[in-house]
Amino acid sequence: MSSLRAVKGMxxxxxxxxxxxRRVERAFWDTVARYxxxxxxxxxxxxxxxxxxxxxxxxxxxxxxxxxxxxKGEHSLTMRPEGTASAVRAYLQHSVGARSxxxxxxxxxxxxRRERPARGRxxxxxxxGVEVFGDPxxxxxxxxxxxxxxxxxxxxxxxxxxxxNCLGTGDTRARYLEALVAYLTPRASxxxxxxxxxxxxxxxxxxxxxxxxxxxxxxxxPEILAYLADEDRGHFDLLQETLTALGTPFRVxxxxxxxxxxxxxxxxxxxxxxxELGAQNTLCGGGRYDGLxxxxxxxxxxxxxxxxxxxxxxxxxxxxxxxxxxxxxxxVTSPEQRTDAATLLKALRGAGIAAxxxxxxxxxxxxFRRADKSGAAVAIVxxxxxxxxxxxxxxxxxRGEQREVARAEVAAEVRRIGEAE
Ligand code: HAM
Numbered sequence: 001m002s003s004l005r006a007v008k009g010m011x012x013x014x015x016x017x018x019x020x021x022r023r024v025e026r027a028f029w030d031t032v033a034r035y036x037x038x039x040x041x042x043x044x045x046x047x048x049x050x051x052x053x054x055x056x057x058x059x060x061x062x063x064x065x066x067x068x069x070x071x072k073g074e075h076s077l078t079m080r081p082e083g084t085a086s087a088v089r090a091y092l093q094h095s096v097g098a099r100s101x102x103x104x105x106x107x108x109x110x111x112x113r114r115e116r117p118a119r120g121r122x123x124x125x126x127x128x129g130v131e132v133f134g135d136p137x138x139x140x141x142x143x144x145x146x147x148x149x150x151x152x153x154x155x156x157x158x159x160x161x162x163x164x165n166c167l168g169t170g171d172t173r174a175r176y177l178e179a180l181v182a183y184l185t186p187r188a189s190x191x192x193x194x195x196x197x198x199x200x201x202x203x204x205x206x207x208x209x210x211x212x213x214x215x216x217x218x219x220x221x222p223e224i225l226a227y228l229a230d231e232d233r234g235h236f237d238l239l240q241e242t243l244t245a246l247g248t249p250f251r252v253x254x255x256x257x258x259x260x261x262x263x264x265x266x267x268x269x270x271x272x273x274x275x276e277l278g279a280q281n282t283l284c285g286g287g288r289y290d291g292l293x294x295x296x297x298x299x300x301x302x303x304x305x306x307x308x309x310x311x312x313x314x315x316x317x318x319x320x321x322x323x324x325x326x327x328x329x330x331x332v333t334s335p336e337q338r339t340d341a342a343t344l345l346k347a348l349r350g351a352g353i354a355a356x357x358x359x360x361x362x363x364x365x366x367x368f369r370r371a372d373k374s375g376a377a378v379a380i381v382x383x384x385x386x387x388x389x390x391x392x393x394x395x396x397x398x399r400g401e402q403r404e405v406a407r408a409e410v411a412a413e414v415r416r417i418g419e420a421e
Pocket of ligand 1: 081082083084113115120121122123124125126127129130131258259260282283284285286287288304305306307308309310311312
């Protein structure tokens with residue numbers, strides 16, 4: 001084994017594992033297309049300032065987890081830790097809001113966070129997500145949650161828990177923060193060093209601290225739902241009503257806060273309990289960010305979105321994803337037929353057939369072994385006789401039957417056998 005290894009927490013995906021990736025990606029794109037989302041692709045690297053301003057200076061991501069570097073032009077750049085800030089940046093940069101009152105975007109790609117690697121937690125991980133700009137909800141909020149639950153069910157991810165909360169806006173937040181700080185301040189000495197510092201800089205963050213001593217204090221903290229202003233309460237009630245009407249089970253979790261500062265009002269998280277998921281069981285998180293577009297320099301535009309971690313979804317998925325076998329495997333009975341085989345392979349592939357061969361010069365027997373191992377349903381055998389006659393022997397490897405057919409008929413014969421499977 002070479003001493004060169006991938007960066008810790010960053011993974012290769014080999015062809016034998018790609019089936020599951022493809023299945024998730026296909027299901028995601030099929031689903032979002034049905035819901036009217038268009039794909040957006042943004043750069044993997046952005047100016048550092050975008051994430052500092054978008055995600056929030058006093059968050060775990062910005063304080064500890066970003067891959068930030070200075071490029072040769074002395075610009076501070078960061079490998080994107082998430083997709084929302086980039087989507088908002090692109091939405092503003094291209095004046096998308098001026099073209100249409102509501103914009104629905106979907107994306108899928110790698111994200112980077114320097115977290116402690118563990119099962120389901122990586123430093124390069126993949127997210128699929130969506131963002132909706134211009135719709136204040138709450139119906140689109142409910143639709144989004146319901147869409148994700150449907151997608152996960154389609155992928156065989158069962159035993160889910162949908163948690164929802166409402167973080168309120170301006171007034172609600174101010175009154176709640178006051179109560180939270182009043183509760184936490186006398187208990188400051190029981191908190192972790194990080195939380196003690198955040199108590200003055202960003203008290204809401206104390207609520208999603210992972211430190212056990214913080215969690216003990218947080219368990220008794222006041223709940224934001226008791227502080228909701230009437231409009232927030234109305235929004236949250238309608239969200240719940242709509243989720244119920246759509247048949248999506250959910251649980252209100254009043255202490256749910258998430259690690260990004262841009263959220264307000266609707267907040268949700270979907271957790272899995274099955275499959276090979278361990279402690280990293282948050283499959284997907286999202287929420288409303290009605291202030292973010294304005295905060296990044298645009299006009300007031302409501303927004304909501306979510307992202308799901310593909311590796312975690314795959315750990316929770318059921319079903320078999322064997323890599324696809326070729327339709328046909330070409331075998332030559334003498335090495336002189338290898339050029340002939342190369343042209344036959346090209347013709348088959350041109351006709352839309354997945355065809356493979358082993359033309360290194362081994363025995364017919366070893367080529368048949370490779371054909372079996374490949375999982376192909378058909379072997380196409382050519383030797384000097386077939387070359388002279390302009391034919392090929394087409395062998396159905398499952399039934400053992402063999403037919404000699406003209407070269408022009410080989411593709412059709414392979415298809416006929418494949419369809420009879
Ligand atoms: P997030 O909660 O930070 O939200 O990440 C969303 C999902 O990405 C998580 O639920 C998890 O499945 C996956 N994930 C996060 N970090 C890791 C990691 N280190 N390794 C593996 N998977 C991970 C966001 O990123 C928001 N941008 C979501 C959003 C979109 N909110 C509104 N719009």
